Amino acid sequence: MRVDGEIIGEIGAGLCVLVGVTHGDGPPQAAKLAAKVANLRIFDDDTGAMNWSVLDTAGSALVVSQFTLYGDTVRGRRPSWVAAARPEQAEPLVDAFGRELAALGVPVATGRFRADMQVALVNDGPVTLLLEVT
Secondary structure, three states, rough: OOOOEEOOOOOOOEEEEOOOOOOOOHHHHHHHHHHHHHHOEEEEEEOOOEEEEEOOOOOOOEEEEEHHOOOEEOOOOOEEEEEEHHHHHHHHHHHHHHHHHHOOOEEEOOOOOOOOOOOOOOOOOOOOOOOOOO
């Protein structure tokens, strides 16, 4: 991941986690989501079945703040960002998510909040999931 041409975060094999925060989110949701991401069985085991987590594979996570995940396009042609939390709420929660994930044993690299980031990704596999916690 680059900002102004400088590499600010990179990982090898693992997960690219785009994190959006909405108004009702708080520290409990950050912790719960981190546990879910760390333990989600989405990597192939020796038989080719999705039985391993990022922890099982010794993978890493690239955590990217992404307010546009809460863009609403139901009406019109321009997304509404009303459901996305304000930066003052979102930034500490994205940081908390990254800290919780690291505390669970997943090496974490992060982007820079509110920066124009260029994220390069090799998507090796068929898995893209939307995870939400309450």
